[in-house]
Amino acid sequence: MSTARFPNPSAPISLQEPIQVLLLENIHASAEKLLAAEGFVVERLAGALKPQELAERLRGVHLLGIRSKTTVPEEALAHAGGLLAIGAFCIGTNQIDLPASNRHGIPCFNAPFSNTRSVAEMVIAEIIVLTRQLFDRSREVHTGQWRKVATGSHEVRGKTLGIIGYGHIGSQLGVLAESLGMRVIYYDTMTKLPLGNSRSAASLGELLAESDFVTLHVPATASTHMMMGTAEFAQMKKGACLINASRGTVVDIGALAQALRSKHLGGAAVDVYPEEPETNSDGFLTELQNLPNVVLTPHIGGSTEEAQESIGREVATSLIKFVRSGATTGAVNFPQVEAPLIPGTHRILNVHRNIPGVLRDINRIVSDLNANIHAQVLSTDANIGYLVMDLDQDVSAPVCDAIAGLNSDIKTRIVS
Ligand SMILES: NC(=O)c1ccc[n+]([C@@H]2O[C@H](COP(=O)([O-])OP(=O)(O)OC[C@H]3O[C@@H](n4cnc5c(N)ncnc54)[C@H](O)[C@@H]3O)[C@@H](O)[C@H]2O)c1
Numbered sequence: 099m100s101t102a103r104f105p106n107p108s109a110p111i112s113l114q115e116p117i118q119v120l121l122l123e124n125i126h127a128s129a130e131k132l133l134a135a136e137g138f139v140v141e142r143l144a145g146a147l148k149p150q151e152l153a154e155r156l157r158g159v160h161l162l163g164i165r166s167k168t169t170v171p172e173e174a175l176a177h178a179g180g181l182l183a184i185g186a187f188c189i190g191t192n193q194i195d196l197p198a199s200n201r202h203g204i205p206c207f208n209a210p211f212s213n214t215r216s217v218a219e220m221v222i223a224e225i226i227v228l229t230r231q232l233f234d235r236s237r238e239v240h241t242g243q244w245r246k247v248a249t250g251s252h253e254v255r256g257k258t259l260g261i262i263g264y265g266h267i268g269s270q271l272g273v274l275a276e277s278l279g280m281r282v283i284y285y286d287t288m289t290k291l292p293l294g295n296s297r298s299a300a301s302l303g304e305l306l307a308e309s310d311f312v313t314l315h316v317p318a319t320a321s322t323h324m325m326m327g328t329a330e331f332a333q334m335k336k337g338a339c340l341i342n343a344s345r346g347t348v349v350d351i352g353a354l355a356q357a358l359r360s361k362h363l364g365g366a367a368v369d370v371y372p373e374e375p376e377t378n379s380d381g382f383l384t385e386l387q388n389l390p391n392v393v394l395t396p397h398i399g400g401s402t403e404e405a406q407e408s409i410g411r412e413v414a415t416s417l418i419k420f421v422r423s424g425a426t427t428g429a430v431n432f433p434q435v436e437a438p439l440i441p442g443t444h445r446i447l448n449v450h451r452n453i454p455g456v457l458r459d460i461n462r463i464v465s466d467l468n469a470n471i472h473a474q475v476l477s478t479d480a481n482i483g484y485l486v487m488d489l490d491q492d493v494s495a496p497v498c499d500a501i502a503g504l505n506s507d508i509k510t511r512i513v514s
């Protein structure tokens with residue numbers, strides 16, 4: 099059983115209690131299965147929690163699992179003295195205050211690839227749905243209207259797909275689109291290997307001017323905030339379509355609605371919104387509702403059974419490895435350490451403020467107890483240091499007590 103000492107006395111954890119896990123937002127049962135098999139006590143909730151409620155629910159919780167709807171602000175972390183790690187069971191981690199989580203010694207893990215194919219496949223479907231206006235035709239037939247028209251409907255073969263953000267999703271999408279005979283160009287702030295016959299556009303403006311479909315696959319950052327607004331829509335070809343399955347903050351919804359109403363754009367498919375409901379029973383309003391040739395989906399780009407099952411396993415495995423050995427490989431906000439457990443040794447994990455002399459102080463503590471260090475791995479970033487230390491003798495408890503007394507200490511934990 100892992101034991102822990104934390105700087106926040108408001109939420110001490112008992113040394114003997116089992117690991118408590120709180121999983122929000124309908125995280126797939128594959129995660130609960132793995133976590134429960136470790137002897138962890140898992141509570142699963144269907145919806146997200148508001149920050150205040152989250153702060154209250156985090157007392158006594160060691161592992162938190164969320165998806166995209168739960169905001170994790172510093173105030174919630176400040177009340178979560180027992181929290182060891184956060185699992186984002188998705189790709190995006192913009193909903194977590196990552197710098198604060200780092201300062202509190204809490205690594206955050208995500209699943210960087212597991213739902214990327216699902217998003218790429220949905221976007222391919224949307225390209226065809228938009229260019230054939232299938233959504234509107236279907237709605238008409240559902241309401242008893244028969245409008246057999248070809249005007250404004252096109253094949254995708256030979257059309258240009260402009261991909262903004264040529265990462266895991268964007269590059270897979272490009273390959274799928276080429277298999278349909280599309281020409282693919284992309285714009286990315288990083289230099290990327292062009293797959294197939296795709297080509298990097300010299301600028302965002304060039305991509306917008308050349309594309310029949312523009313699709314966004316960038317993360318939510320300061321540089322992507324509202325990157326598609328009135329000026330960018332004006333640069334797109336008349337009749338072109340916009341697809342956004344990235345994050346709601348990337349597109350100015352008002353400007354998009356205006357570009358659609360004015361018929362400058364021929365259609366849009368939107369999966370993500372600046373503000374999204376926290377549960378499936380909440381209502382939802384957007385300016386884009388009831389506009390022609392606009393497909394609106396409730397943030398389901400990555401919501402396939404294949405993706406969710408795989409994400410559940412991937413993130414749960416990262417959390418278990420962290421609890422059992424302290425491995426932080428893949429953590430998005432933390433120094434990376436992965437050291438194999440050595441039989442017969444006693445492992446201590448220490449997160450400390452990255453100030454001079456911490457290793458010297460810790461080694462002196464060990465040496466004053468006449469213990470021997472078998473292995474020691476330190477990894478740092480600008481703010482914190484993460485130390486994994488294996489001792490030959492079982493003096494972990496007094497070593498931890500002494501380390502907790504150092505003013506550099508953020509979080510210290512005995513693994514074995
Ligand atoms: N709708 C959904 O359900 C769903 C599912 C998965 C992911 N997503 C979103 O999609 C995003 C992209 O996912 P991914 O796996 O492809 O991420 P990724 O990190 O592999 O790729 C993102 C790409 O965007 C590029 N980029 C960053 N800032 C840019 C800018 N200002 N201009 C141009 N390019 C920029 C990066 O260099 C990178 O190549 C995620 O961050 C997430 O927010 C949504």
Ligand SMILES: O=C(O)CC[C@@H](O)C(=O)O
Nearest residue numbers: 165166167188189190400
């Ligand atoms: O499952 C979710 O809530 C988010 C899906 C997607 O936006 C992601 O970031 O992976």
